[in-house]
Amino acid sequence: MSEGNSQIIPKPIKLIAAACNNMGIGWKGHLPWNLPKEFQYLLETITKVHQPGKKNLIVWGRRSFEAFDENLLPLANAVIVLLTRQLRELPKNAHYMCRDEEEVVKLVSSSPLCDEIETIWVLGGVVCYKNMMRHPWCSHIYFTDIMADFECDTFFPEFDKNIFKLKEKYPGLPSGIQEEKGVKYIFQVYEKDQFPK
Numbered sequence: 001m002s003e004g005n006s007q008i009i010p011k012p013i014k015l016i017a018a019a020c021n022n023m024g025i026g027w028k029g030h031l032p033w034n035l036p037k038e039f040q041y042l043l044e045t046i047t048k049v050h051q052p053g054k055k056n057l058i059v060w061g062r063r064s065f066e067a068f069d070e071n072l073l074p075l076a077n078a079v080i081v082l083l084t085r086q087l088r089e090l091p092k093n094a095h096y097m098c099r100d101e102e103e104v105v106k107l108v109s110s111s112p113l114c115d116e117i118e119t120i121w122v123l124g125g126v127v128c129y130k131n132m133m134r135h136p137w138c139s140h141i142y143f144t145d146i147m148a149d150f151e152c153d154t155f156f157p158e159f160d161k162n163i164f165k166l167k168e169k170y171p172g173l174p175s176g177i178q179e180e181k182g183v184k185y186i187f188q189v190y191e192k193d194q195f196p197k
């Protein structure tokens, strides 16, 4: 274990979410909308690595993982960690289970993941978004603003826009208003000011 005997090297924690006008993200355990191109953007973003041989850690609450289309798993360049207190057995396609966010950070700070993981992507749901955005390693919120009304029962938590600042243009981010099935949306990145790029 590299934890304990040497310094912990921080990994960027990035949240990624899509929310509609009322900040809704979910409805009855699923996404409230069906926007394949927006979803493709999520897949491309979370599976991209900059250094050869590296992987990203994908952090999922149990319900969000269960809502994800199993046919798209396993994801390229990804190690999947589930947040759960109930599950005793690792579900198919998940690599690790953690009981809380602290355990996730410990996991990624220890061998073998400390050498393997480039970015920690947080894919929801609400509690893990809320807890991870407060972590000192949290550097970015990738946020798709879905400019439409959908019925929702699950909502993206509020965040401080003085700490996470909206970047007008961001490298690699498709710019301008997108439209799919008559629904307009815009890809955004909020960056924490003090976090080095």
Ligand SMILES: NC(=O)c1ccc[n+]([C@@H]2O[C@H](COP(=O)([O-])OP(=O)(O)OC[C@H]3O[C@@H](n4cnc5c(N)ncnc54)[C@H](OP(=O)(O)O)[C@@H]3O)[C@@H](O)[C@H]2O)c1
Pocket (backbone or CB within 6 Å): 016, 017, 018, 019, 024, 025, 026, 027, 028, 029, 030, 031, 060, 061, 062, 063, 064, 065, 067, 083, 084, 085, 086, 087, 098, 099, 100, 101, 123, 124, 125, 126, 127, 128, 131, 154
């Ligand atoms: N629009 C988007 O970008 C987006 C993204 C993600 C999810 N969603 C939607 O959001 C909904 C699911 O989100 P949700 O907030 O209801 O559920 P969730 O967070 O995905 O899952 C809740 C479960 O995850 C575990 N869990 C969550 N946080 C934990 C923590 N801090 N420590 C330990 N365990 C934790 C617990 O599992 P156990 O019960 O097993 O202990 C909890 O019951 C779905 O509708 C999904 O489609 C939308």
